[in-house]
Amino acid sequence: MVALLQKAVEVLIEQSVLQSEWIPDISVERTRDAQHGNFASNLAMMLAKSAKKSPRQLAEVIITALPEDASVEKVEIAGPGFINFFVNPNSQHEIIADVLRLGASFGKSNIGAGQKIQVEFVSANPTGPLHVGHGRGAVYGSVISELLRAVGYDVANEYYVNDAGRQMDILATSVWLRYLECCGQTFQFPSNGYKGAYVKDIARQFFDRINQDFCFVATEVYDGVPVDEPQGGDKEQHIDGLIIKAQALLGRERYAQIFQEGLTAILADIRADLSAFGVDYQHWFFESLLVEDGSIEDALERLDKAGHLYKKEGATWFASSALGDEKDRVVVRDNGQTTYFASDIAYHMNKLDRGFDERIINVWGADHHGYIPRVRAAMTALGANSDKLDVLLVQFAVLYRGDEKVQMSTRSGDFVTLRHLCDEVGLDAARFFYVMRKSDQHLDFDLKLATSKTNDNPVFYVQYAYARICSVLRQREEKGLSRNSQQGLDNSALLSTDHEISLVGLLARYPEVVERSALKYEPHHLVHFLRDLANYFHTYYNAEQFLVDDAKLRDVRMNLIEAVQQCLANGLALLGVSCPEAM
RNA sequence: GCGCUUGUAGCUCAGCUGGAUAGAGCAUCGGCCUUCUAAGCCGAGGGUCGCAGGUUCGAAUCCUGCCAAGCGUACCA
Numbered sequence: 001m002v003a004l005l006q007k008a009v010e011v012l013i014e015q016s017v018l019q020s021e022w023i024p025d026i027s028v029e030r031t032r033d034a035q036h037g038n039f040a041s042n043l044a045m046m047l048a049k050s051a052k053k054s055p056r057q058l059a060e061v062i063i064t065a066l067p068e069d070a071s072v073e074k075v076e077i078a079g080p081g082f083i084n085f086f087v088n089p090n091s092q093h094e095i096i097a098d099v100l101r102l103g104a105s106f107g108k109s110n111i112g113a114g115q116k117i118q119v120e121f122v123s124a125n126p127t128g129p130l131h132v133g134h135g136r137g138a139v140y141g142s143v144i145s146e147l148l149r150a151v152g153y154d155v156a157n158e159y160y161v162n163d164a165g166r167q168m169d170i171l172a173t174s175v176w177l178r179y180l181e182c183c184g185q186t187f188q189f190p191s192n193g194y195k196g197a198y199v200k201d202i203a204r205q206f207f208d209r210i211n212q213d214f215c216f217v218a219t220e221v222y223d224g225v226p227v228d229e230p231q232g233g234d235k236e237q238h239i240d241g242l243i244i245k246a247q248a249l250l251g252r253e254r255y256a257q258i259f260q261e262g263l264t265a266i267l268a269d270i271r272a273d274l275s276a277f278g279v280d281y282q283h284w285f286f287e288s289l290l291v292e293d294g295s296i297e298d299a300l301e302r303l304d305k306a307g308h309l310y311k312k313e314g315a316t317w318f319a320s321s322a323l324g325d326e327k328d329r330v331v332v333r334d335n336g337q338t339t340y341f342a343s344d345i346a347y348h349m350n351k352l353d354r355g356f357d358e359r360i361i362n363v364w365g366a367d368h369h370g371y372i373p374r375v376r377a378a379m380t381a382l383g384a385n386s387d388k389l390d391v392l393l394v395q396f397a398v399l400y401r402g403d404e405k406v407q408m409s410t411r412s413g414d415f416v417t418l419r420h421l422c423d424e425v426g427l428d429a430a431r432f433f434y435v436m437r438k439s440d441q442h443l444d445f446d447l448k449l450a451t452s453k454t455n456d457n458p459v460f461y462v463q464y465a466y467a468r469i470c471s472v473l474r475q476r477e478e479k480g481l482s483r484n485s486q487q488g489l490d491n492s493a494l495l496s497t498d499h500e501i502s503l504v505g506l507l508a509r510y511p512e513v514v515e516r517s518a519l520k521y522e523p524h525h526l527v528h529f530l531r532d533l534a535n536y537f538h539t540y541y542n543a544e545q546f547l548v549d550d551a552k553l554r555d556v557r558m559n560l561i562e563a564v565q566q567c568l569a570n571g572l573a574l575l576g577v578s579c580p581e582a583m
Numbered sequence: 584g585c586g587c588u589u590g591u592a593g594c595u596c597a598g599c600u601g602g603a604u605a606g607a608g609c610a611u612c613g614g615c616c617u618u619c620u621a622a623g624c625c626g627a628g629g630g631u632c633g634c635a636g637g638u639u640c641g642a643a644u645c646c647u648g649c650c651a652a653g654c655g656u657a658c659c660a
Contacts, residue, residue, distance in 0.1 A: 033603075042602065045640060055640070079603045080640065125660070167660060236659095315658050326586070326656075333658040340660045369587055370655040393588085395653090437596065440588075442653080444595060457622075458608070464622050472619050479619090516599070528597065531607080542615085542624040583622065 001028040001039050001085055004072070008065035009043075017061060022050040028085075030509070037076065037084035038092075038505070044081040055081025089501065093492035095508040099563035100485065107514045107570050112153030118356040119145045121363035122274065123160040126266045127171045128196055130273050130418040133365070136443065137394045138418070139434040139576070140523065141363045142279045144392070146574045147518035147526070156282045156356070159274075160347065163263055164287045165340060169243045170194065171266075172259035176214065176246050178203030179258070183215040190242055191228055192235040202265045206258070214258065216249050273418050278427060278576040290346045296338050299346040299382070300331060308381045318345070323377035326370075345378045352384050359388050361521075366393040366440060392521055397434070397443040406447070425450040428577045432459040435523040435575060458531060462568065463580055465534035469565040470581040472546050476558065481547060488555030495556055499540040503560065506536055510567050514574070523575065530571045537564050 005026050012018045028041045044059035051058055059077040066075060071091040076084045099106045121141025124134050145155045162168070174194040180187070182203055189195065206214075225241035227233030247255045267284075274280070290296050300316070303309050308319050314334030318341075321328050331342040351360055364371070376386040399406035399416060406416060421430055429450040436458065437443045450457065476483060495504060510529065517526040546557045569579050 029599080029602085031603090032599095032606090036603070040602085042641095045602085048640070082603070162660070165660060313658085317658095330658045335658080337658085339658070343660095366588080367654055372587090395588090441596080442589085446595085460622050461608090464620080468620060468623085475619055512599090520599095524597080525599075528607080535607090538623055539625085541619080542621095545619065547619050583620075 001041065001072075002026050004066055004069055005041055005043055005062070005083075007067050008062050011065040012061065018047065018051060022047055031084065034502070036078060036082065037074075037086040039085040039087070040078075041083045041085075042081075044077075044083060048081065059083050089495075090493055092501075092504050092508065093495060095504060096492060096559050096563045097489050099507060099566050100489075100559060103566060104570060104573070106566060107511050108150045108152075109511065109515060110152035111515060111519070112148065112151050114152065114154050115358050116154045116156070116356055117148055117359045117361060118156050118158055118351060118354075119148070119361045119363065120158045120160055122279075123162070124270070125162045125167050126263055126270060127167050127194060128266065129198055129269050132399055132416045132418060132421050132445070133396050135277070135418045135421060135430065136397050136434045136439070137363050137365065138274060138277055138279045139431050140392070140394050140439045143431075143435050143523045143575055144361070144363070144518075144521050146576070147514065147521075147523060150574060151515055151518045153518075157280070158283045158285055159281045161267065161284055161286045162340075164291050164343065166240075166243075168259065168263065170239055171199075171262045172255065173239070173243045173246045174199050175203050175206065175262040176250070176258050177221075177242070179207050179214060180216065180218065180221065182207035183212060185215075185218040185221075187218040187222060188228065188230075190235070190239050191230060192239040193242075198266070198269070199262075202262055205265075206261050214250060214254055221245055221249065276427075277418060277422060278431065285347070285350075287343055287347070290343055290350065295346040295350060296342050299349045300338075300342060302349070303331075303345070303378075303381050306381060306383070318374075318378070318381070320374045320377035320381075323380045325373040325377045329374050341374065341378075344375060345382075348375065348379060348389075349382050352379075352382065357384065357388065359390065362389070362391045364391055364393055366395045369393055390521070392439065394439045395442050397445045400444055400446045401448050421447075428463070429457070429459045431576050432462075432527065436527050438522065438524050458527075459577065460583070462530050462534045462572065463577075464583055465537045466565060466568045466572070466579045467581060467583040468541060469537070469561045469568075472561060473558070473565070476547055476554075479547065481554065482551055483558055484551070484555050485559060487552060488557075488559035491552045491556050492559075494553050495560060497544065499536070499543050500560065503533075503536045503540055503564065506533055507563055507567055510571070514571075526571055526574060530568060530575075533564065533567060533571075537561070 005028070009018060009023055009026070013020050013023075024043075024046050026041065026043055028039050031037055031040045044062055045055040048055040048058055053061075056077055059081050062083060063075050063077065071088050073086045073088040076086070078084050102108075119141055121144075122130070122134055122138050124130055130138070141157070145157050148155045170192070171194055174190075177187075177189060177193065178200045181200075193199075221242070222245075225245055226237040228238040229235035246258075250258065271284075300309065303318060308322075309331070310317050310319060315330045316332035317328045318331045319328050329341055330339055331345065332338050348360070362375075372391045375391070376389060379386040379389055425433075425447060433445055433450050434443070450459070495501065506529075510533075513525055513529040517523050544557070546554070546561060548554050548557070572579050
């Protein structure tokens with residue numbers, strides 16, 4: 001359509017009706033209302049002022065200059081000056097043949113041309129099992145990856161494991177303290193320690209294997225440690241004191257062993273949960289690697305050479321405010337320790353060095369939004385184009401059970417784990433619900449609704465459409481009715497009801513929906529599309545009989561619903577949701 | 584205080600980068616099963632698109648100012 005208008009415009013420029021400098025980007029949009037044809041252009045309205053003609057008059061002129069095209073049935077002027085294109089229905093029907101021929105490839109494209117993209121998501125600290133808050137990022141990241149692959153990008157998923165830093169020391173110490181309980185010691189567990197039952201499990205298993213080798217008397221452990229908050233002290237100082245004590249009493253080797261014990265157990269748990277959730281990674285990247293191989297020093301040196309670092313009050317600062325951040329940031333504390341941000345700078349440098357220099361995607365919790373400018377600044381300072389970094393924010397989901405809000409408290413360790421969620425609502429509903437809404441919006445996740453196997457569950461609505469089609473196709477065979485796909489394609493003109501025309505029209509839009517969802521990182525468009533497609537199908541199903549006596553008509557309809565089936569399957573596959581053949 | 588994000592039907596949300604009469608689901612009400620799965624379909628009601636200005640042929644969409652909510656504003660990770 002754009003090409004047709006382009007030609008018309010060229011003709012009119014030659015005739016001096018228009019001048020080339022007036023011509024905007026010619027856009028053609030799909031119409032919302034079938035009365036307005038299939039496509040519409042606002043070109044005449046855009047040009048009206050410059051051409052000093054009324055939009056409708058100008059539209060008239062443009063239309064007469066339009067070249068003939070077989071796929072266009074008619075062109076009309078409507079409203080304030082829209083040019084509406086009505087597509088020849090027979091050319092629309094070709095989509096059915098396309099879908100059946102392409103099968104699982106229908107909707108895929110090569111827009112990405114094999115460009116490398118790295119998608120990093122979840123990256124939760126390995127200090128406990130994943131909870132429902134992580135689920136949304138997990139599904140969002142994996143669906144984005146699948147979508148980008150579908151449009152031709154070479155996508156690598158990565159999980160950044162924060163296995164260095166204070167939180168991990170708190171975990172190791174928590175495991176040790178629980179282990180001491182296994183040894184029969186009694187004491188007040190620190191209020192800032194990890195209190196979840198999983199820590200006890202890890203400690204118990206460790207105790208069963210190691211027995212008493214790591215055991216110390218509680219009074220010795222707590223001797224000289226600042227008191228905890230409930231006793232009027234500071235919980236941070238208390239836990240830090242315990243960490244130092246653990247390291248001192250156990251010695252380097254044994255401390256490392258118990259540290260490793262907690263880390264591997266929890267990481268195995270996280271991997272298993274994600275895998276069960278349909279999320280798989282190409283690469284697990286460990287923060288400790290950056291510490292060990294000197295990447296952090298390298299990164300800081302690079303920033304320093306480029307003149308981005310300075311010293312103040314004993315600390316080393318990164319002058320990020322010169323690069324768009326609100327203020328400068330500390331990278332080396334006055335005690336000589338590097339900050340988490342320093343690791344992140346090194347990590348991003350590492351990503352660039354590994355060849356992900358075209359596009360890097362980070363999926364973060366929305367509460368980290370303030371962190372974006374400083375990472376962008378770091379990218380720029382490292383000599384990369386910070387536009388290559390896309391940070392996608394995911395808002396937390398709020399769990400409901402019916403009208404009742406489900407309370408989540410990480411501190412007490414009594415949060416809802418991702419595994420619980422999957423057990424309760426199932427993989428399909430969980431994934432579907434998480435990507436149903438725009439990711440940067442709050443999501444109300446209703447457990448009751450997701451588990452309901454009745455009227456109002458959107459997952460089942462879509463799956464039901466698929467199952468119904470399967471059922472019809474099965475019964476065609478069981479009843480011994482003939483099927484000739486080619487005959488169906490040859491007679492596509494028999495598709496004449498409004499339901500059939502809109503269904504065919506919607507199928508044709510699927511590839512653009514995939515493209516849009518992928519390029520804008522908005523999987524919810526795909527979800528909405530699938531709901532619409534299921535809706536159109538259910539309507540059609542109720543309005544027409546498919547297994548009719550007329551063999552030609554039957555073949556045509558079999559082809560149409562099989563194409564719908566294929567499209568639903570392709571879409572659900574991208575979401576990682578299953579297609580049950582019967583419900 | 585400053586920054587980011589958000590405000591659309593009773594509720595939960597779409598709204599395709601400025602288009603035509605603002606759309607779904609849930610909830611409410613009324614219809615449709617002797618024929619391919621009623622986990623479905625059809626219909627009805629329900630809106631000052633937070634408020635007020637501005638930009639233009641045209642604004643839920645862009646700009647400004649208010650109002651309200653969430654998040655962020657560490658030598659934490």
